[in-house]
Amino acid sequence: MDHASHNTPGVVSRSLAALGLLLAGCQDPMHIVTSADVLEEAAIALQAASEVSGTCTAMQDVLAADAVVLVSAPASASAWTCSYERGLTALHLIEIAAAGDFGYTVAAGQAGDSAAWHVLVWRQRRDSSWRVEAAMRTVHLFQASDGGPVTRAGRGWARAGRPLYQEAARVAMLKADRDMAAISMGAGSTVAYGEALSDSALYLRAGERPLSGRQRSLKWIRHQPGMVTWVPVGGAVARAGDLGYTYGMQTVRPPPPDTLLLTRAYLRLWRARPDSTWQIAVEVQGKASRAGM
Numbered sequence: 001m002d003h004a005s006h007n008t009p010g011v012v013s014r015s016l017a018a019l020g021l022l023l024a025g026c027q028d029p030m031h032i033v034t035s036a037d038v039l040e041e042a043a044i045a046l047q048a049a050s051e052v053s054g055t056c057t058a059m060q061d062v063l064a065a066d067a068v069v070l071v072s073a074p075a076s077a078s079a080w081t082c083s084y085e086r087g088l089t090a091l092h093l094i095e096i097a098a099a100g101d102f103g104y105t106v107a108a109g110q111a112g113d114s115a116a117w118h119v120l121v122w123r124q125r126r127d128s129s130w131r132v133e134a135a136m137r138t139v140h141l142f143q144a145s146d147g148g149p150v151t152r153a154g155r156g157w158a159r160a161g162r163p164l165y166q167e168a169a170r171v172a173m174l175k176a177d178r179d180m181a182a183i184s185m186g187a188g189s190t191v192a193y194g195e196a197l198s199d200s201a202l203y204l205r206a207g208e209r210p211l212s213g214r215q216r217s218l219k220w221i222r223h224q225p226g227m228v229t230w231v232p233v234g235g236a237v238a239r240a241g242d243l244g245y246t247y248g249m250q251t252v253r254p255p256p257p258d259t260l261l262l263t264r265a266y267l268r269l270w271r272a273r274p275d276s277t278w279q280i281a282v283e284v285q286g287k288a289s290r291a292g293m
Helices: 003-024 029-053 055-062 163-187 189-196 214-222
Strands: 063-070 074-076 088-096 102-111 114-124 130-140 197-205 227-237 243-253 260-272 278-285 289-292
Touching (some): 029 055, 029 088, 029 102, 055 063, 055 130, 102 243, 114 260, 114 278, 130 278, 163 243, 163 260, 197 214
Antiparallel strands (some): 088 102, 227 243, 243 260, 260 278
16 A cells, blocks of 8 residues: 555545534525524514513513523513513514524514614524523614514624634623723723724614614714713623624713712624624613712
8 A cells, every 4th residue: 555545544534624614614595594584583473472462471482591681780581571561563673693593683662652672682492493592672762663674684604613612702702892891981982882883783772762873873972971881791692603792781970060870781782893803783771770979
């Protein structure tokens, strides 16, 4: 047996291993489309159930056992409150990770004469069903539109879905959140958000008009007084590390002579860029409460 033929099995093994890694980092586009369709069907089913049994009951049926629900502060799934029962009226936005295992939806509902926006983070289970692992809603003193075709945000690219990569992506996303808070404390929130918001970002803050787009959001942020900072409590990412979320509490220190701090919960949806940095796809801020300094 010559040297070349002796090495053939090793060459084949290495080639197959390389092919396996390549396939792990690439996903069939049809798989992405199908997963997005299934997630959209789950969101629409939740919408239909909320019309029949109320939003609170419908939500309890889709919340994961360890789901994080943000009201005035991060809490467990049992903290979901039933302040209104009009149901979800329109699914406005859906985005799914490239591997098809993780995504989020933004839907509108009615709370009396106001609009209530639900931002839900979904993860696909082993049986292919979807469950909500993080949720937040905000109420705005503006009517929600009847909507139109559901907007599907641009999906990312598939990356290697290895556990070590997923954890590294989660750590990098949390660091991006903390770094953004440091910039906000030093240079102000306009600079911090200006570096992080995506061009198509959706900005939802309780009691204020929803804003769509980076420039519109920054124009509003620029006119808000006080210094804003925060500490992320937790977060998670998709298997391929291309989409994720963080959540925690924000603190607003108003300008003098006001001596009372404002605190509010936040949920932030992040999208990875090709250079592995992170940008904000959706920002959700809860109702602020005051606490003495």
